[in-house]
Amino acid sequence: MKEKWNFIFYLIWFSYLIMSAVLMFGHGFLLSRKTMSDITECQHLETFDCSGRERGNSSIEESCTLDEKIKQILSVTGSPLICAPSHGRVVFILVDALRYDFTEYDDKLENPLPYQNRLPVMQRTLELCPDCVRLFRFIADPPTTTLQRVKALVTGSLPTFIDASSNFAAMELQEDNIIDQVVNAGHHAVLLGDDTWSRLMPRRWFRAHTMYSFHTWDLDTVDIEVDSKIYDELKKDDWDLLVAHYLGVDHAGHRYGPNHSEMKRKLDETNARIEKIIEIIPKDVILYVVGDHGMTESGDHGGESKAERTAAMFAYRGAGFGGQSPDIQTGREVQQTDLAPTMSAAFGRPPPAPSLGNILFPVLPKMTVAETLLHLTNSLKQVSQYLVRYGEESQQVSLDRLAHLINATREQIEKAATVKTEDDLSIYVSNVRLLMDNVRIVFREVWVEFDTVSMLRALLLLILVIFFNWLIVEGIPIERLPNIFASTFVSCGLISMAICVSVCYTVFHFELLEDVHHGVILSTGLISSALTCVLVIMHWDGISQRWYEGRSPIYERFARGALMASAAVLLSNSYIIEEGAELSFLALSVLGTIAWNIGTIKAFTLWVGFGATLVISRSYRGCREEQGDCWTSIGVGSTGQASRTALVMALGSMAAVVAIARRHVGWRGHGVVLAGLFACAHWALGWGALGSPSRSRQLARGSWLILGSMFVLLWKRERFGAILPLIVCSLLFFIANALVLGASFAPSAALGLLAGYLALNVVSMMKNGNSKFSLSTRCSSSVACMWALLASYQFYGTGHHATLGHVRWAPAFHAGDPNYLPIGPFVTGALVSLELFGMPFMFGAAVPLLALWGRNGAAAAGPRTQMAAVFTLCLKFGLCFAVRVFMSALSATIHCRHLMIWGVFTPKLLFESGACAAALLGTVVGATLTAWHVPTQIKPS
Ligand SMILES: [Zn+2]
Ligand SMILES: [Zn+2]
Incomplete structure (x- = not known):
């Protein structure tokens, strides 16, 4: 029986081919950028003497003006970045989704739309004091989602879907940013509003009043909260940077679209707010009011249409701004990447390390030629450092191009010393701007362009x-x-x-x-x-x-059709959003046709029970943001916050499964019971405010230990074939699943197990005519399709959704903080993947049972037939997942310029690939287990 291992090798070979192709696709499709933890530093002007050299220990008093000193420093080649004088305080107001045309004002408009002419304060202050106000188009880079935009605004870099950063689980920003620059210089920053900021940049704030803000149906709570704090804050003078993030306009857009009276109300509120703020703030404080992105005519955002990319930037300073025409023209296009270096410059700091933006001098106080040059050279030096470092860390950009850009920036740095007059300066400014635009174009190409060939x-x-x-x-x-x-x-x-x-x-x-x-x-x-x-x-x-x-029987053709339908809906964003319901319907109908074909009362009853488990698991499914007014499954992932009912149900479901299963799996049952007991104790101890997290973690570790050793014991040879080890293997996966899901979702794993068990029993009744066991019936594609649909459904059934926001990170920490271990990232990754894809994994490992289980099963046949049957089913099951992944990839390719590409299609592709990998791995485990335990001799029957 050498060939049984050949079956396994072939399955591994097949899995490798599928997954390598998926990886190759992902490499071409997922935009990625190397994040580096470098921080821009600058040296204080006091550390230099009048000749422009570092002072050292001598403390000889010299007399020279600041400008002379700066000019001297700039004439020294290889001088470091210099901290410039600070220009007072900044109020930064982010009005989420403030599109540029919301800010326009035209009093000749006869019937203004609800969003037109709602912000007259901008036009009025501009007329009163043209030098105090700037109004620009503020162009965002896609993806135009708030999280990506906020990251890009504070770092000055281009956003990508996934930042390849070193820390896996934490949301904290790993790169240098304006807040860090400001705080490191000893200034104080205050934060009000959306808690995205405090999650991205925790522990930086002098004071922070933030609110959880995912609920897009709520137009007012966050705004009212910010309003109740901001005017008091504005009157204090112990802060240097005040950040406030208003969400009402964005949420009005999501809920009603821009053409609605609610949008009118939110914009009127914004107008009153800006008026009041301008009244309160002192003359030397700079006020920036910006939008992070725009919105489409339906009020959504995320894509790269012009309406989504064109936000507004309004700047106000009572004492006036610098800059000359044509740079100060209202409606001029500036990039959002420019904000970070500009705000840093307002505080006299160099741009953050990853910044690729230009300093916008028209929204900064007027400066002398020397000071302007100081900022420009700082920015050039920072960019050339970034180019060098990026070339060292990543091979994304060819070295020739990098070297060319580095030389160009160094050339410009040297030219700074030759600039003397205002006219020289304006030429120099535009040269630097051109160069920075080139740098940005090069990086945008590698970060934003898809690699279509691969x-x-x-x-x-x-x-x-x-x-x-x-x-x-x-x-x-x-x-x-x-x-x-x-x-x-x-x-x-x-x-x-x-x-x-x-x-x-x-x-x-x-x-x-x-x-x-x-x-x-x-x-x-x-x-x-x-x-x-x-x-x-x-x-x-x-x-x-x-x-x-x-032709094949009708139920078989129906099953194939159902699988194709489930793959075809991956092409449509509205169906992907409803995929949980759609998969449960398809799985139920495929099993229904199989039961119909069997035609006994028992089969029908089992089918009804199967349907009932799917209906009950509906309550665990929750829903995603796009589906309406709900976010049931977010935020209640960890055991500590579970309700009392949830805890009782978790304990009950685990106890029931363990008690029923124990008696049927022989000596292995003791291990299962022990692992289940530890899991129950882990939940009971970790629950509620009085629970003891440390002891609970110990118990979780104990449970993992038993699961691991039981898994090893699975390989002890079994005389009666592979069925018992396969059942125990599924039970072990169930307990592992329930452990990472936590008490709130553990019953859903039991429901998944029950649904699988019922379906298995229906399948075991399938026969072809009078023959006891028919290979062609038991290994038909209808069985594999049904199992694959059920496995795919259980991803939703256990409370997941194909959005990155639904990924629960709690399981990574429930057995202790793995980040302290050298293999920490691996443990974290394994636990979180198990939490997400445990169900496809378990169902994959149970595939051999479909062929072997029951009186009509293949277990009674010879070992060669058994292996052939198991192999056929495993490969068919794997193919079902491969077809779905292929359709996801195809759909991502077709829709790569689609509005919902970052919101719907890309996450779906990621999760579908994950489920496929888990299912393939599961089948390989199950098939290997079968090959190991399959009897070598044919039993006399
Ligand atoms: Zn936003
Ligand atoms: Zn939004």
Whole structure:
């Protein structure tokens, strides 16, 4: 029985092909940027003497003006960044989703729309004092979501969907930003409003009044709260930077759209607010009122349409601003990346380390030529440092381009010393601006552009792998499979893969290949497709014969149709949002047709029970932001906050599962009971305000330890075949799942287990005519499709949704803080993935049971038949997930310029790939377990 291991190798091979293609797709699709923890430092002017050199220890008094000193410093090549004089205090007001046309004013307009002419204060102050007011178009880079925008505003960098940062779980910003620059210089910052800021930048604030703000249906709470604090704060003078984030306009947009009287009300409030603030603040305080993004005509944002990207920037300073026309023109376009260096300059600080923006002198107080030059050179020096560091840390940008940019910035730094007059300065300013724009263009290309070539290659590989494997499992008669796998096919395949990998690395070594990983993935994918193609051609007679023999039964065609439908809806954003309901409906109807085909009362009753579990799990499903007025499953993830009922249900469900299962799994039952007991004790001790988190963690660790050792004991040979170890394996996965889900969601794992058990029993009643066991019926694609739909549904059934906001980080810490361990990030990743994809994993491991379970099961047949049946089902199950991932990837490719790409399609792709990886891994575990325990001799029957 050598071929049984060949089956496993083939499954691993198949999983590798699917996952490598998915990785390749992700590499081309997910925008990523290397984040670095560098911080820009500057040296104080006092540490330099009048000749522009560092003073050292001598304290000789010299007399020279500040400007002379600066000029001297600038003439020294290689001088460091210098702290400039500070220009007083800044009030920064972020009006979420303040689109530029909200701020325009036109009194000739006959019938203004609800959002037009609502902010007259801006126009009026501009007319009263043209030098005190600036109004610009404030252009955002997509994705135009608030979190990404706030990050980009404070760092001055371009936003990406995922920042490849070192810390995995924390939301805290890892990069240098204006708040850090301001606070490190000894200034005080006060925060009011949206708590996104305090979560991104905790522990920086002198005072902070923040509110949780995810509830987009609520137009007023946060605004009223900020209003109740801001006027008192404005009258105090112990702060230097005041940040206030208003959400009402954004939420009015989300709920009603801009063309609604509620928008009119929110904008009128904003107008009154700005009027009052301008009245209160002293003349030398700078006021910035900006929008982080705009909104579409339906009031949403996230994409890259002009309406979403064009926010407004209103700046006011009673004592007037600098800058000359044409730079001060109302409605001029400035980039949001410019805010961070500009605000830093207002405090005399250099731009934050990752900033790629220009300093906007028209919204800063008037400065002398020397001081302006000081800021410009600071900005150039910071950018050239960033270019050098980015080249060291990442290979995203080619070294030639980086070197070219670095040389250009150094050239400009040296030119600064030659600038003498105002006219020279304005030429110099525009040269620097041009250079910075070039730098930004280079980085935008690598951070924002998709790599379409690798995306299309990955899609091609996926479709090839799916197509040929589909031909193999659907076409070649199952009876022939053991012979194929007893031949040298698998070993040939693995050897050719090894040759491919070594050739790729050799070619890479001689620098003939640029990207070795893509080379490996592409060549192994193609060679595997070629090999499976040869296999298909060799067995073409069997395949064609099977096709001629007639059509498959109706329930089987229905099941395939249902799976295709579940994959096709991934192309539509509104269906993805409702996917939980849609998957439960499809799984239920596929099992229904199977039960109908069996036609007994028992099958029908089991089906009704299956339906009931799906209905009950509805209450755990919760819903996502787009679905309306609810956010049930967010924020109640951890055991400590669970309600008393939830705790009782968690304990009860765990006890019930353990008690029922224990008696049927022999000596292994004791381990299951022990692990379950520890899990229950962990919840009971960790619950409520009086719970003891440390002892609760100890118990969780104990439970993990038992689960681990039980998993090892699974490999003790079982005389009666693989069924018992497989059941125990599923139970262990269930307990592990329940542990990471926490008490609030643990019952949903029990519901998932129950649904699987009921479906398994329906399947076990399937037979073909009078024969006791029919390979073609038990291993039909309807069974695999039903199981895959159920496994996909359980992702939703256990309270998840395909949005990044729904990822619960609590499980990463429930057995202790893994970040203190050297393998910490691995533990964190494993626990969080288990929490997300534990159900597809468990269902994957239970796939062999579909073939073996029950009186009609394959367990009574010979070992070769058993393995062939298990292998066929595992591969079909894997194919179902592969088809879904392929459709997600295709949908992301088609919609890559779509409005909802960052909100819906990309998270869906991420979670679908995760579920696919978990399901494949699960099937490999289950199939290996079967191969290990399958009896070597045929039992006399
Ligand atoms: Zn926003
Ligand atoms: Zn919004």
